[in-house]
Amino acid sequence: MFCNQCEQTAKGTGCTTIGVCGKQPEVSALQDLTVYALRGLALVALEARKKGIVDPAIDHYGAKALFTTLTNVNFDPARFQTYINEIVKHRQALAVRAGVSFSTGPASFQPAATLDALGAQAEIAALTADKSDPDIVSLKQTLLYGMKGLAAYADHAAVLGQTDPEVFAFLFKGLAAGYDGVQRDLGQWVELALECGKTNLRAMELLDAGNTGTYGHPVPTQVPLGHRKNKCILVSGHDLRDLHELLKQTEGKGIDIYTHGEMLPTHGYPELKKYPHFYGHFGTAWQNQHKEFPAFPGAILFTTNCIQKPQDSYKDRVFTTGLVGWPGLVHCENYDFSAVIRKALEMPGFTDDAPGKNVMVGFGRNTVMSVAGQVIDAVKSGAIRHFFLVGGCDGAKPGRNYYTEFVEKTPKDTVVLTLACGKFRFFDKELGDIGGIPRLLDVGQCNDAYSAIQIAVALAGAFECGVNDLPLSLVLSWYEQKAVVILLTLLALGIKDIRLGPSLPAFITPNVLNFLVQNYNIKPITTPDEDLKAILG
Missing domain, CATH: 3.40.50.2030 (Rossmann fold)
Structure with a gap:
């Protein structure tokens, strides 16, 4: 077993005996084999697309199957066996329709009949089997984990009837990379990872349309x-x-x-x-x-x-x-x-009334932009000095109290926007307001990152500047693969000076990290006091 796809991976390098998440070696192997089978489906699907054959059901199934390998989704070996068999069944049917065949590699893979035999087959799909240049391996893994997050958002959107064949086409392109006969250098793998981020913006746009079109725009x-x-x-x-x-x-x-x-x-x-x-x-x-x-x-x-x-x-x-x-x-x-x-x-249910404290939600882009004039005036008058987007995943690894302390120490003339489960480090804090605008604005789930991006873009438009020129700082926490793809999306948009923690991804090599620092000025978090001083001066 080797798995390094989440932030809490053992010893900061990779889980090798049992996943920190609870994943057993058998499940880890089956997840690797599921990805390998999907690479075979991707190779066939790309050839079919060249002939004008696009099957929406297979497109969506591919995204679902990749999503099921994301951290803390599926721990059931029997269901992975079903996925693997169905992926190969879809691949074979599509290959017949497209008149294509492969004699080697993942597009010729035939699954064994038992779970034990499938586990043995998974050796060909293990991350440790890739003996490429370490920096290229790093980018391959960054792409894979980004695609897992992209698949999640594409599936969320498809469930609500929102799809784009180009999103699925990229998933197949990314899955096929490394098995499609194309020799890519370091720069080309970087481009592919950024293309994943760009495609994810479209997937999140579709999801936003599905959520708001079906259930309305969130309100406070x-x-x-x-x-x-x-x-x-x-x-x-x-x-x-x-x-x-x-x-x-x-x-x-x-x-x-x-x-x-x-x-x-x-x-x-x-x-x-x-x-x-x-x-x-x-x-x-x-x-x-x-x-x-x-x-x-x-x-x-x-x-x-x-x-x-x-x-x-x-x-x-x-x-x-x-x-x-x-x-x-x-x-x-x-x-x-x-x-x-x-x-x-x-079950007994609750046997008494205990109302407790309330928290506010519902500050999506429509709500925030409905008071854009008030926000802009507050910035121009100096009432609002700075915006912080403090969001991302929560987790159990030490160091995440940084985000609680950071938010608590933000000055009273600043506003904190938050999204995803990282908010639970401070979601019930009383930060007050600035001229009636709450200082803590819950933008939503990690799925609502598109809404946060649109708020930043709209503010940049109002101030006639770029997003990087706004009085806005991103302080992000990561845990799993949705966070990886959101980071790729931000990089694809050219957003710089992102602070990331509580630790950097185990799959990022020093050379790849150096590239991110030089080109995007990504910084690991330090202490709340030091980071606030660096941001605010």
Whole structure:
């Protein structure tokens, strides 16, 4: 086993015995083999495209299958066996339609019949099997992890009917790279990684259109962190459609729906918040499940990703749906959440009222730009000196208290925008306001990075300057592959001076890091005091 795709990888280099995330060697091998099978599908799909053959169902399936290899999504070996077999089935059918054949490499791969034999086959797909120049290997891995994040956003968008064949075409292009017979130098691998970032901007635009077109633009909304007396279901992950289907199916059944993790911002969507039983938020970020879930007295549903190994104390009430998988858990197919509802009705639920504190969500681009004039005047008058975008992933590795301290120490004439689960380091802090504009603005999920980018672009337009000339600093935390592709998107847009932490990716070699520093002035975080002084002078 060797896996280095997340920020918490063992010893900062790679997990070799068991994943820090809980991933077993068998699952790691099957994920590698899934990617290898997808490379074969990509080679055939690219040849088919040359002949005008594009199959939307296969395009989407490829993105789904790649998404399932992302950190904390699927830990179920049996489901990976299904994915691998279906990928090869799609590849063979497409090859017949396109009249193409391959005699070697991933496009000729035939999966073994058993899980043990598949695990043995995975040796050809292991990261350690690539003996290329270390810097090229670094860029290949950067591209792969970026594509995993891109696949996630493309799938999120496709679920809501928003697709672009060019997004899937790039996924196939990126997956085929290294197996397509093209010899690429270091610069060409850099270009491919940046193309991944550029393509991801389009994928996030599609996702934004799907979310806002289906559920409306988020509006500022107070979300209770307490609870009320009633049966209850907790929803984690990211998927708005799963949440909406659950809200419809629980209507009138005496069950309140609570969000967990990155589902918090969904309370701001008009078409979701209209359900009176969509009540509040429970807990914080994904890595605190083991501490928080035992205290939740209802059923728990995971959508898209962020699952950890369920503890015995609550395992019998955890359900998965979509791409999420854990061996032994009940998996809900086709938006049928009846099993989740039955379990919630069996459970005691909350037996008292405890409203607790409220937090504000709903500061997407429409909300922020609706007060753009006020914001611009505040900047020109000096009332707002600087903007900080402090966002990204949360995690358990030491050093993430930096983000809490950083936000707490931002001066009172500055505004903090935040998104993704990194916000849980400070989401309930009372920072006050500047002329009625809250100093802490929750832009949404990591899926809403497009909204944050559009806010920056719109402000740059209003001030007639480039984004890099704005009084705006990006202080980002990363954990998994969605964060990798968002960083590639920012680099593709030419955004510089990004501070990144709490540690730099294990798959980035010193030479590649030096390239990023020289061309984009990427900086590792230091201390809140030092970084604030450097930014503000």
